[in-house]
Amino acid sequence: MTDGIDEAAHARWARGYGRIRHQRATRDRVRGMAEHLAAAGDRGDGVPLWDLLAAADRVASAAMWLAVHETYARRVYLDGRPLAADDFKPSPEGHTGGVLNMIPAYVGYMAINAATGITRSWLMGQGHCVAAIDSVNLLLGNLSPAHADRYDVSDKGLTRYVSDFYSYRIGDDGRPASPLGSHVNPHTAGGLIEGGYLGFAELQYVHMALPGERLVTFLSDGAFEEQRGSDWAPRWWRAEDSGIVTPIMIANGRRIDQRTTMSQEGGVRWFAEHQRLNRFDPITFDGRDPAAFVWAIWEMEQRLGAAVAELRAGRERYPIRLPYGIAVAPKGAGFYGEGTNLAHNLPLGANPHVDPEAAKRFNVHARTLRVPVEELRASAEVFQHHDVSGRPRERDHPLAVRNVRLNVVPDVTFRPVPDERRDPAGWTRSSPMTAIDETFLAAVRANPDLRPRVGNPDEMKSNRMVETLAALHFRVTAPEEGVPESIGGAVITALNEEAVACAALGNKGGINIIVTYEAFGAKMHGALRQEIVFADEQNAAGRPSGWLSVPLVLTSHAWENAKNERSHQDPAMAEAMLGEPSDVSRVLFPPDRNTAAVLIQAVYRTRGQI
Numbered sequence: 001m002t003d004g005i006d007e008a009a010h011a012r013w014a015r016g017y018g019r020i021r022h023q024r025a026t027r028d029r030v031r032g033m034a035e036h037l038a039a040a041g042d043r044g045d046g047v048p049l050w051d052l053l054a055a056a057d058r059v060a061s062a063a064m065w066l067a068v069h070e071t072y073a074r075r076v077y078l079d080g081r082p083l084a085a086d087d088f089k090p091s092p093e094g095h096t097g098g099v100l101n102m103i104p105a106y107v108g109y110m111a112i113n114a115a116t117g118i119t120r121s122w123l124m125g126q127g128h129c130v131a132a133i134d135s136v137n138l139l140l141g142n143l144s145p146a147h148a149d150r151y152d153v154s155d156k157g158l159t160r161y162v163s164d165f166y167s168y169r170i171g172d173d174g175r176p177a178s179p180l181g182s183h184v185n186p187h188t189a190g191g192l193i194e195g196g197y198l199g200f201a202e203l204q205y206v207h208m209a210l211p212g213e214r215l216v217t218f219l220s221d222g223a224f225e226e227q228r229g230s231d232w233a234p235r236w237w238r239a240e241d242s243g244i245v246t247p248i249m250i251a252n253g254r255r256i257d258q259r260t261t262m263s264q265e266g267g268v269r270w271f272a273e274h275q276r277l278n279r280f281d282p283i284t285f286d287g288r289d290p291a292a293f294v295w296a297i298w299e300m301e302q303r304l305g306a307a308v309a310e311l312r313a314g315r316e317r318y319p320i321r322l323p324y325g326i327a328v329a330p331k332g333a334g335f336y337g338e339g340t341n342l343a344h345n346l347p348l349g350a351n352p353h354v355d356p357e358a359a360k361r362f363n364v365h366a367r368t369l370r371v372p373v374e375e376l377r378a379s380a381e382v383f384q385h386h387d388v389s390g391r392p393r394e395r396d397h398p399l400a401v402r403n404v405r406l407n408v409v410p411d412v413t414f415r416p417v418p419d420e421r422r423d424p425a426g427w428t429r430s431s432p433m434t435a436i437d438e439t440f441l442a443a444v445r446a447n448p449d450l451r452p453r454v455g456n457p458d459e460m461k462s463n464r465m466v467e468t469l470a471a472l473h474f475r476v477t478a479p480e481e482g483v484p485e486s487i488g489g490a491v492i493t494a495l496n497e498e499a500v501a502c503a504a505l506g507n508k509g510g511i512n513i514i515v516t517y518e519a520f521g522a523k524m525h526g527a528l529r530q531e532i533v534f535a536d537e538q539n540a541a542g543r544p545s546g547w548l549s550v551p552l553v554l555t556s557h558a559w560e561n562a563k564n565e566r567s568h569q570d571p572a573m574a575e576a577m578l579g580e581p582s583d584v585s586r587v588l589f590p591p592d593r594n595t596a597a598v599l600i601q602a603v604y605r606t607r608g609q610i
Contacts, residue, residue, distance in 0.1 A: 005034060009050035013291070017057035019064075019334040019368055020104070023286050029295045037115065044117040045385035052114055055379035056290040058371045060107040062379075063135040064100055064334050065369035066158065070131050070165045071096045071345075072352055072362055076158035078373045082363040088353035093166035093182075095128040097332030097343035101252050101287060102132035102218065105327060108293025109216050110140065110383055110394060115294060117389030120214040121399035123205055125223055126250070127183035127195020131165065134180060137189045139376065140383050142395050146179035146187040146541070153377070175540065186534070186541040189395035194534050197526050199227020202247075203499050204506030206233040206322075207453060207492075209243025213398045216297055219249045224271075225261040229499035234279035234319035235477060236503070239308045240488055241451055246300040248325035250287060252333075268328055280324040281307075287327030288334065296325045318477045318487055336365040402508050403546040406604050408446040412439060412597045432596035433464035436553055439600040440513050441468050450548075451510035454491040455500035463515050463555050497523035501552075505531055508547035511604065518554040519564075521573030528552065528610055529580065535608045536584045545608030549586075551600060552610060577610070584609055 010031070016022050022030075034049050044052075069076050071094030075087045102124070113119050124133065137143055138151050138161060151161045164178035171177040179187035183194045193201060198220055205217040224230070237245065251271070253263040262271050272282040281303055286292040300323035310316035332343030342349050352359035371379070386393055392401075413435075418426030444452045452472060454460075460469040473489035492503035497516060501524040504512035516524070535545045558569035577585045586609050590596040603609075 005031065005038075006048065006050055009048060009054070013050045013054040013057070017054070018061040018371070020057045020061060020289060022289055022291060026286050026289055026292045026295065029285075029299070030291050033295050033298050042116060044113075044115045044389060045391075046388040047114060047382050047385060049115055052111055052382055053291050053294065055382035056107050056111040056294070058375060058379040059110075059136065059139055059383070060104050060290045061369050062371040062376050063103045063107065063132070063139055065366055065371070066135045066139070066162075067094075067099045067103060067131050068096060068335055068362070068366055068369070069158070070094060070099075070135065070162045072348070074159070074163050076155060076162055078153075078155055078158070080367065080370045080372075083352070083359065083366075085353055085356070085359060088351070088359065088362075090351075090353050092346055092351060092353075094131060095126075095345050096335070096347055097252065097338075097345070098126055098129040098220075098250070099132045099135075100332045100334050100338075100343075101250050101327075101329050102126065102129040103136060104288060104290045104329075105218050105248065105250060105293050106132055106136050108290040109297065110136065110142075111290060112216075112294045112297045113391070113394065114383055114385070116298070117391060118214065119386070119391040119394055119397050120216050120297075121192075121209065121397040122190060122394070123192050123201050123208065123215060123217045123399075124184065125195055125198060125201030125218065126220045127193070130181060130184045130188055130191075130195075133184070133188055133191070134161075137395070140380050142189050142393055144179070144187045144189045144395060147189065150179065153373075153380075186538040186543060190397050190400045192399055194530055196533075197530050198223035199230070200498070200502055200505075200527050200530055202227060202230035202233075203502035203527070205247060206236050206242070206245055207503045207506030208399060208508065209245055210398075210451060210509045211241060211243055213243035214301070215243060215245050215399065217245065217247045219247055221249055221251045221253065221262050221271075224249070227498065229494065229496045229502075231278040232494060232499065234322040236475060236492060237320070237322055238318065238475075238488060239311065244301055244304055246297050246304075246323065246325065248293070248296065248327055251326050251328050252287070252331040253339075268326055272326060275324050275326075279319045279321055281321040282324050282326055284326045284328060287329030293325075293327065296327070299323075300325055334369065336361050399508065401546070404450065404509060404511075404548045404607070406443060406447050406511075406548070407449065409601065409605060410439075410442040410446045412594075412601050413442075414594050414597065417594070430593040431464050432590055432593050433553075433555060435593045435597035436513075436515075436551075436600050437465045437467050439597045440551075441471055443601070443604050444468075444472070444511060447511065451507060452490045453504045453507040453510060453512045455502075455504040455512070455514035455516075456491050456493045457495060457497045457500050457516050457520055458493070459517075460491065460493075460515070463517075463553075465515055468513075497521075498527050501527050504550055511548055512550045513553065514550065515553045515555065517556040517568060518558065518573065519556070519568040519570040521552065521554050522570055522576075524552070525573060525576050528577075532577075532580050532585045532610055535610075536581045538608065539584065547607060549603045549606045549609040551603045586610070 330339030337347030475489035
């Protein structure tokens with residue numbers, strides 16, 4: 001033992017396992033982290049760090065072995081025997097390359113939780129990589145009830161697991177018979193969003209964690225070119241009302257058929273400089289190694305804490321440099337075809353069910369990932385000590401168990417409705433938007449424990465949200481005198497409809513409203529539909545969403561707006577929402593001020609609806 005380091009245990013981990021190798025830079029970084037944790041007396045779940053990291057290597061390797069079976073095999077044998085032609089699926093499916101890249105990331109997330117005794121929340125933008133999450137959760141017993149009832153670590157349980165993947169079977173109730181999905185769904189333990197639309201996790205994560213919470217977000221280099229707006233995250237993060245966020249891009253350099261734009265522009269070095277220009281603090285590391293993710297998450301949290309200390313000492317100002325991890329790995333690292341276009345989904349290049357050469361490739365390369373079953377069970381046991389630190393299991397992380405209600409429901413202020421026979425002149429005029437403004441602000445003031453967010457793509461005043469703006473302010477980094485702006489403002493404004501909608505959608509621990517011209521609502525549709533689909537599936541699974549419902553208020557309608565020509569006359573959003581499940585997607589047309597006030601109050605007495 002040297003400097004508190006168990007050298008024998010350290011050497012066992014440093015040797016790596018199977019296809020997992022630890023680069024010199026990673027070994028040095030992790031050793032520095034270990035010394036810091038030891039000096040601070042941080043024992044996490046009570047498992048020695050090097051034993052934990054060695055176990056993480058084995059769990060990651062086994063999960064990769066299981067994931068390639070999920071794509072190609074219809075039978076699993078824990079003894080590792082070669083698969084015969086009939087053991088393979090006639091029609092293999094899966095986003096195999098992305099899954100293989102996500103497995104070390106998610107195992108690293110599990111390991112840093114155990115190393116520090118803190119259960120962080122997690123979010124994954126690449127919903128099509130769900131097999132990575134499900135496979136690791138299965139091996140570690142971190143399962144939702146539907147998965148726990150159906151799968152276990154046995155030949156029978158794993159065979160059922162891989163057979164359910166992309167099975168398309170329908171049950172007697174008309175719903176999918178398998179709780180596995182092609183994307184994250186409510187049966188994915190700890191899942192928050194479907195992730196079918198790349199880019200919305202990038203827009204939501206900075207608005208998700210409340211003070212005292214920590215969130216690890218896994219992002220896509222493909223989403224970087226698909227959805228703009230993620231560059232603004234440092235503009236929105238505030239130590240005063242935000243939890244710790246650690247965004248990590250999985251930089252594997254390929255979309256489906258070709259290289260990403262980032263790769264074509266100059267790769268990771270170019271991207272890191274791009275992030276620096278946008279007030280991020282980029283950290284590049286080995287995306288093939290679970291321990292590298294452990295160190296990266298820990299290092300990012302340390303850097304963010306140091307930046308906040310500088311801010312409070314008056315030596316830093318907003319936007320502070322937000323740490324941003326860049327995990328570099330070839331697509332599909334660890335298996336045949338890594339780094340090629342084929343690695344995106346079916347890396348073998350042929351179907352092993354009918355092609356003997358492809359079957360041989362599978363067996364040879366899967367063998368390098370297999371972990372003997374007793375060694376796997378011992379490694380999985382290392383991750384089962386949540387009770388030592390008294391933390392929840394990762395399936396129950398803070399963002400996954402939101403349960404938000406108004407503590408106080410303020411009364412609605414009505415305009416009097418006169419008796420026309422007695423008082424024909426008693427009518428008064430008031431915009432329905434004024435009622436929405438007043439009723440929303442009353443709910444915010446009556447519930448100061450709920451963090452407010454207003455998604456605003458352009459004009460608050462012309463939309464008559466005057467009192468809300470005066471009280472909550474635009475969120476900016478350099479307030480202009482005489483303008484309703486402040487560092488801690490709750491009104492998120494940007495000329496990007498998806499970004500401001502996601503500010504409200506991400507704030508699931510608070511109270512939210514989105515207001516926009518009707519024509520601009522159509523640009524929000526993809527983000528809102530992702531929420532509607534996920535909430536609808538949660539209802540079907542018997543675990544309804546716990547976040548306060550979110551009103552999307554459309555103004556400047558087709559029938560009242562002649563000045564801006566047909567470009568601003570677009571009722572598509574309301575029409576699209578009418579096509580979604582009506583218990584989740586509620587489309588309401590208040591005819592007057594009093595009705596609008598009642599409806600806004602009613603929104604915040606419900607949950608899980610748009």
